[in-house]
Amino acid sequence: MSKIKTPIVILNFKTYLESCGDSALNLAKALESVQEETDIKMVACPQACDIYRIKNETFIDVLSQHIDAVSPGSHTGSTLFEGVLAAGIDGSLINHSEKRLTLADIQAVNQQLLDNDLISCICTNNVETSVAAASFNPDIVAIEPPELIGSGISVSQAEPEIVEGTVDKVKAINKNVKVLCGAGISTGDDMAQALELGAEGVLLASGIVKADNPKDALLDLVSKI
Amino acid sequence: MSKIKTPIVILNFKTYLESCGDSALNLAKALESVQEETDIKMVACPQACDIYRIKNETFIDVLSQHIDAVSPGSHTGSTLFEGVLAAGIDGSLINHSEKRLTLADIQAVNQQLLDNDLISCICTNNVETSVAAASFNPDIVAIEPPELIGSGISVSQAEPEIVEGTVDKVKAINKNVKVLCGAGISTGDDMAQALELGAEGVLLASGIVKADNPKDALLDLVSKI
Amino acid sequence: MSKIKTPIVILNFKTYLESCGDSALNLAKALESVQEETDIKMVACPQACDIYRIKNETFIDVLSQHIDAVSPGSHTGSTLFEGVLAAGIDGSLINHSEKRLTLADIQAVNQQLLDNDLISCICTNNVETSVAAASFNPDIVAIEPPELIGSGISVSQAEPEIVEGTVDKVKAINKNVKVLCGAGISTGDDMAQALELGAEGVLLASGIVKADNPKDALLDLVSKI
Amino acid sequence: MSKIKTPIVILNFKTYLESCGDSALNLAKALESVQEETDIKMVACPQACDIYRIKNETFIDVLSQHIDAVSPGSHTGSTLFEGVLAAGIDGSLINHSEKRLTLADIQAVNQQLLDNDLISCICTNNVETSVAAASFNPDIVAIEPPELIGSGISVSQAEPEIVEGTVDKVKAINKNVKVLCGAGISTGDDMAQALELGAEGVLLASGIVKADNPKDALLDLVSKI
Numbered sequence: 040m041s042k043i044k045t046p047i048v049i050l051n052f053k054t055y056l057e058s059c060g061d062s063a064l065n066l067a068k069a070l071e072s073v074q075e076e077t078d079i080k081m082v083a084c085p086q087a088c089d090i091y092r093i094k095n096e097t098f099i100d101v102l103s104q105h106i107d108a109v110s111p112g113s114h115t116g117s118t119l120f121e122g123v124l125a126a127g128i129d130g131s132l133i134n135h136s137e138k139r140l141t142l143a144d145i146q147a148v149n150q151q152l153l154d155n156d157l158i159s160c161i162c163t164n165n166v167e168t169s170v171a172a173a174s175f176n177p178d179i180v181a182i183e184p185p186e187l188i189g190s191g192i193s194v195s196q197a198e199p200e201i202v203e204g205t206v207d208k209v210k211a212i213n214k215n216v217k218v219l220c221g222a223g224i225s226t227g228d229d230m231a232q233a234l235e236l237g238a239e240g241v242l243l244a245s246g247i248v249k250a251d252n253p254k255d256a257l258l259d260l261v262s263k264i
Numbered sequence: 265m266s267k268i269k270t271p272i273v274i275l276n277f278k279t280y281l282e283s284c285g286d287s288a289l290n291l292a293k294a295l296e297s298v299q300e301e302t303d304i305k306m307v308a309c310p311q312a313c314d315i316y317r318i319k320n321e322t323f324i325d326v327l328s329q330h331i332d333a334v335s336p337g338s339h340t341g342s343t344l345f346e347g348v349l350a351a352g353i354d355g356s357l358i359n360h361s362e363k364r365l366t367l368a369d370i371q372a373v374n375q376q377l378l379d380n381d382l383i384s385c386i387c388t389n390n391v392e393t394s395v396a397a398a399s400f401n402p403d404i405v406a407i408e409p410p411e412l413i414g415s416g417i418s419v420s421q422a423e424p425e426i427v428e429g430t431v432d433k434v435k436a437i438n439k440n441v442k443v444l445c446g447a448g449i450s451t452g453d454d455m456a457q458a459l460e461l462g463a464e465g466v467l468l469a470s471g472i473v474k475a476d477n478p479k480d481a482l483l484d485l486v487s488k489i
Numbered sequence: 490m491s492k493i494k495t496p497i498v499i500l501n502f503k504t505y506l507e508s509c510g511d512s513a514l515n516l517a518k519a520l521e522s523v524q525e526e527t528d529i530k531m532v533a534c535p536q537a538c539d540i541y542r543i544k545n546e547t548f549i550d551v552l553s554q555h556i557d558a559v560s561p562g563s564h565t566g567s568t569l570f571e572g573v574l575a576a577g578i579d580g581s582l583i584n585h586s587e588k589r590l591t592l593a594d595i596q597a598v599n600q601q602l603l604d605n606d607l608i609s610c611i612c613t614n615n616v617e618t619s620v621a622a623a624s625f626n627p628d629i630v631a632i633e634p635p636e637l638i639g640s641g642i643s644v645s646q647a648e649p650e651i652v653e654g655t656v657d658k659v660k661a662i663n664k665n666v667k668v669l670c671g672a673g674i675s676t677g678d679d680m681a682q683a684l685e686l687g688a689e690g691v692l693l694a695s696g697i698v699k700a701d702n703p704k705d706a707l708l709d710l711v712s713k714i
Numbered sequence: 715m716s717k718i719k720t721p722i723v724i725l726n727f728k729t730y731l732e733s734c735g736d737s738a739l740n741l742a743k744a745l746e747s748v749q750e751e752t753d754i755k756m757v758a759c760p761q762a763c764d765i766y767r768i769k770n771e772t773f774i775d776v777l778s779q780h781i782d783a784v785s786p787g788s789h790t791g792s793t794l795f796e797g798v799l800a801a802g803i804d805g806s807l808i809n810h811s812e813k814r815l816t817l818a819d820i821q822a823v824n825q826q827l828l829d830n831d832l833i834s835c836i837c838t839n840n841v842e843t844s845v846a847a848a849s850f851n852p853d854i855v856a857i858e859p860p861e862l863i864g865s866g867i868s869v870s871q872a873e874p875e876i877v878e879g880t881v882d883k884v885k886a887i888n889k890n891v892k893v894l895c896g897a898g899i900s901t902g903d904d905m906a907q908a909l910e911l912g913a914e915g916v917l918l919a920s921g922i923v924k925a926d927n928p929k930d931a932l933l934d935l936v937s938k939i
Contacts, residue, residue, distance in 0.1 A: 051340060053337070053338055053339065053340050054334065054336060054337060054338070054339040054340070054342055054344040054346075054347060055336055055337065056336040056346055059336075059344070059346050059347045059349075059350040060347070060350025060351065061350070063350075084340075086312075086343075086344060086347040087311075087312040087313045087343070088312045088313060088315050088316060088343075088347050088348050088350075088351040089316070089347070089350075089351070090313050091313060091314070091316055091317050092316050092317075104340045104341040105340065105341025109279065111279055111280055111281040111284075112278070112279060112280065113278050113279075113362055113414065113469070113470070114278065114279040114362055115276060115278050115279070115309075115329045115330065115357070115360040115361075115362040115363050115469075116329040116330025116343070116357075116360060116362065116363030117279055117362075117363070118311075118312070118313075118341070119279035119284065119311060121279075121281055121284050122279060122284045122285070122311040122313050122314070123313050124284075125284040125285025125286070125288075125313075125314075126285065126313040126314070132340070132341075134591070134592060135340040135341060136340075137338055137339055137340040137341065137342075138340050138341030138342070139591035139592070139593060139594075140591060140592070141584070141589035141590060141591060141592075142584060142589070142590070142591075142592050142595055142613070142618050142621060142622065143589060143613075143614045143615075143618055144589075145592055146615070146617050146618050146621070150617075163592070163593075164593045165593075165596070167596050167600075167624070167625060168592050168593055168596050170624050171592060171596070171621040171622070171624045171625065172592065172621070174617070174620050174621045174624060175617060175621065189338065244338070244340075245338070359816070359817060364816035364817070364818060364819075365816060365817070366809070366814035366815060366816055366817075367809060367814070367815070367816075367817050367820055367838070367843050367846060367847065368814060368838075368839045368840075368843055369814075370817055371840070371842050371843050371846070375842075388817070388818075389818045390818075390821070392821050392825075392849070392850060393817050393818055393821050395849050396817060396821070396846040396847070396849045396850065397817065397846070399842070399845050399846045399849060400842060400846065501790060503787070503788050503789065503790050504784065504786060504787060504788070504789040504790070504792055504794040504796075504797060505786055505787065506786040506796055509786075509794065509796050509797045509799075509800040510797070510800025510801060511800070513800075534790075536762075536793075536794060536797040537761075537762040537763045537793070538762045538763060538765050538766060538793075538797050538798050538800075538801040539766070539797070539800075539801070540763050541763060541764070541766055541767050542766050542767075554790045554791040555790065555791025559729065561729055561730055561731040561734075562728070562729065562730065563728050563729075563812055563864065563919070563920070564728065564729040564812055565726060565728050565729070565759075565779045565780065565807070565810040565811075565812040565813050566779040566780025566793070566807075566810060566812065566813030567729055567812075567813070568761075568762070568763075568791070569729035569734070569761060571729075571731055571734050572729060572734045572735070572761040572763050572764070573763050574734075575734040575735025575736070575737075575738075575763075575764075576735065576763040576764070582790070582791075585790040585791060586790075587788055587789055587790040587791065587792075588790050588791030588792070639788065694788070694790075695788070
């Protein structure tokens with residue numbers, strides 16, 4: 040039995056002006072609202088400073104954008120597992136393309152999340168690194184081909200084989216690991232095609248965060264499932 | 265006129281188990297209580313995920329432990345100025361010894377804080393880097409001699425000349441920059457001697473955060489002023 | 490057919506005073522001499538600035554200590570693959586514990602070495618990361634349990650299971666990947682026991698580099714094979 | 715009396731294909747030849763792996779592109795001062811825009827170079843950081859406005875005030891510190907104008923390194939002085 044209901048939409052708030060403070064809360068409420076209306080699992084990845092408030096004011100699951108592989112102690116300015124856990128996280132992204140970790144740190148943070156029965160989502164850049172990440176038995180591997188990040192190009196059209204290849208090879212290692220498309224997803228068609236290629240969800244950001252109406256953009260995203 | 269009332273006690277919560285979530289809030293309340301009782305300025309530096317809650321539930325001033333020198337955008341996992349500002353910060357530490365920044369980033373983050381009339385506290389490791397930091401006209405330079413960090417040795421006994429030298433040279437550049445002792449301060453005597461050497465406050469951490477009774481430890485710290 | 494003759498001794502020169510300039514050349518000559526006398530494969534990992542000279546004045550194989558995952562271009566101060574290749578390297582360490590790389594960079598540098606038929610030696614810290622590294626099909630995985638690095642404790646006595654476990658799991662992925670012990674090896678007995686546990690060689694440093702007579706120390710190291 | 719003869723041309727070889735191995739040597743010989751013909755000081759900044767060879771086969775002064783602020787010891791993959799010193803350096807760049815250092819590390823490496831009577835050239839990005847760098851009394855501050863790096867735009871036309879402002883403020887701190895233009899210099903006119911603005915030399919890279927004939931490009935660069 041998996042902790043993860045699929046299909047799943049994970050929204051990375053990143054560090055946009057449109058995802059700070061009140062705006063972060065509003066994004067989380069849009070996710071909450073769409074989850075209620077569609078019964079499709081929605082997850083928020085806000086900045087660390089917005090985790091507590093979102094967990095307190097919504098029912099949405101929250102992942103940290105990042106956790107540093109440090110133990111409690113003298114690590115001023117780091118994102119401590121125990122800190123964001125106390126703030127209410129349900130899990131974390133690991134190794135996002137904008138916050139790459141060492142191999143040793145990926146393994147350590149992933150293990151810490153699994154040991155606490157929290158959601159671990161490791162981001163990767165190609166089939167080979169997805170396979171390596173899958174060997175750690177995370178809940179999710181989110182593949183982000185660098186050439187598609189922020190490109191507006193649909194992964195299902197540009198590189199369907201990278202999604203299919205990742206799904207095949209990751210499932211060969213551990214069929215419980217879910218594969219998400221982490222780039223090249225903008226529309227309902229993109230998401231539907233990603234699922235057809237074997238992905239069990241998507242990790243996305245600016246297309247929703249910067250939309251005039253994030254809720255409408257989310258509804259469109261899941262409209263073809 | 266300075267934004268900073270002195271003498272000042274800045275408490276770096278770091279990433280201790282004793283400074284996560286509820287414990288962070290309790291520490292902030294101890295600072296608040298001692299500030300009220302003694303009329304000595306107390307400032308909290310919690311983890312990013314605790315800023316919002318502390319600002320909402322106390323009246324204490326809060327500094328971020330760190331800000332990344334990035335503009336709003338695609339910087340997953342970074343600590344964005346606009347993010348922690350929305351969470352309520354009154355300023356930030358810059359270049360703490362556990363989160364060193366490049367020269368260019370120190371200048372950029374310091375300027376961002378000054379432009380927003382927020383408190384800028386640059387941490388340094390010796391007289392030379394204190395002088396360089398002072399050339400950016402921050403509100404505060406906090407000198408942490410590396411050999412004293414976490415040593416339990418009193419800076420006023422071990423290296424009084426580093427405090428006096430820093431005060432002299434920093435004030436020669438800009439007399440409005442306040443110099444704080446950032447290591448080697450544990451007791452009321454330490455703090456009193458630091459002020460006698462010309463410092464206008466202290467930046468400290470584990471001695472208070474890990475004390476059985478942080479409020480008592482704070483009261484002791486300021487008892488000889 | 491493997492590029493690697495085993496058993497193999499890889500000597501990491503690190504950045505000791507005893508391994509700069511003329512001393513680096515002398516260490517390489519000691520390796521050369523012991524390789525000739527014993528017919529056991531010896532490999533040198535000098536600082537980047539000593540690669541050219543050692544390749545020009547000895548016949549020993551040389552690995553770079555590190556390669557940055559950058560393409561030719563504007564990367565002042567980086568260690569470029571094409572640069573150290575022109576200097577004469579036969580391969581490189583990747584992800585040494587003192588120079589950890591991201592997962593994406595490990596994969597990229599490993600592939601670059603394989604594509605050029607050069608020796609790839611990925612350093613790892615435990616069984617899990619060794620398995621992940623092995624999925625990239627490097628020539629060598631060198632396991633360095635952090636708790637043994639520089640400890641003087643013999644890996645075969647303290648943690649024989651970590652060597653055996655790594656060998657078992659790495660060989661299950663790709664039997665051509667060689668496993669080396671990268672910590673806890675000081676004496677001839679240590680090396681003999683490492684080989685008995687399934688390792689096909691050792692990666693070592695200070696015990697030889699800082700020995701009064703590095704050649705004698707190397708001869709002792711391989712005396713029990 | 716200064717160690718530095720001016721005007722000076724420092725050529726950063728960076729990590730181009732055109733500056734590896736034999737090509738690095740040829741670039742150094744072009745510098746040597748132009749220095750002999752024009753009596754204008756030329757300095758090479760090759761990759762670490764090319765320092766030894768260039769020092770052995772030419773008479774040109776050589777700066778390391780970077781030095782890590784580490785003491786001799788266990789720092790695999792780092793660029794050790796004592797290592798590049800044994801290879802023959804006459805000094806080093808510090809804090810190049812592609813290899814930024816912390817404030818503490820800039821001060822430490824600069825001091826190490828001064829203590830050994832070697833050339834210290836700190837790279838900076840604006841007037842403020844130039845002033846901070848100058849407080850360390852390096853031989854040279856090379857100002858590289860980020861918006862001009864690799865732009866092909868002439869600094870003397872686009873931002874003459876940044877050069878003049880840096881010269882004024884740096885000289886006010888220590889008149890022995892030389893200011894170099896580190897971006898926006900391509901032609902003989904650019905260099906002549908930089909000197910008119912108060913700069914005492916230039917730090918440049920691709921325009922020469924990637925020229926069809928680097929020697930001719932260098933001769934053109936100094937033709938208007």
